[in-house]
Amino acid sequence: MTNREKNIIFSVDKENEEKIVVNKSIFIGIIRKVENREEILKFKEEVMKKYPNATHYVLAYKIWEEEFFDDDGEPSKTSGLPILKCILGNNFNNTCIIVVRYFGGILLGTGGLVKAYTESAKTVISTSNIVRYIRVKKIKLIYRYDDISKIKRIIEDIGRIKIGEETFVDIISEKYTEKVELEIYISYNICDILKKKIEVDNIINVNKSESKIKSEIIFKEQEGYMYVKLK
Secondary structure (H helix, E strand, C coil): CCCCCCCEEEEECCCEEEEEEECCEEEEEEEEECCCHHHHHHHHHHHHHHCCCCCEEEEEEEECCEEEEECCCCCCCCCHHHHHHHHHHCCECCEEEEEEEECCCCCCHHHHHHHHHHHHHHHHHHCCCEEEEEEEEEEEEEECHHHHHHHHHHHHHHHCCCCCCCCCEEEEEEEECCCEEEEEEEEHHHHHHHHHHHHHHHHHHCCCHHHHHHHCCEEEECCCCEEEECC
């Protein structure tokens, strides 16, 4: 993770595909939100299984700061690069487009290929639902029943913080056993603030080891982060 990674990104809310025909060649553009290279490999495998024996499976993506394209046998920079330019031109991140081509018997030339792959990518983008995603961490808080009101207040206070960019807090689940277990998504830009508040609250409310066992609020942070869709 780098400081250049954005708190808000744009991508599609679900996979979409569109077909165009150019001089008897069929171009099928498919777009999907992805998180990593493993998901891209799975995406390509699924596309190749769905559309077997195609002439080309041209791919381009942007994930975080990584930009990549593969012409898959088409002349250099006539197919993958035009698709990537469409991704970047729409300010997408965590987004992959694959264009499947079934050759129709008529050579398009380099200029024709650039135009056809650009049109295929633009067409599938134009019919997709573009949404915003916010970067979050998954947090689990474990605490006593006596602390329910306090935790609710802390989370509400965190949710109202103004730091110059959008923030997000959402409760995922609540479990009530011997203690309360609360799972939340919290935007990356305020996660450390919540952690610090919990640490400070533990210090203030614990005066001896015996009470520490009873009243400590446990803060568990899942490794890595993810993006969730903003409403």
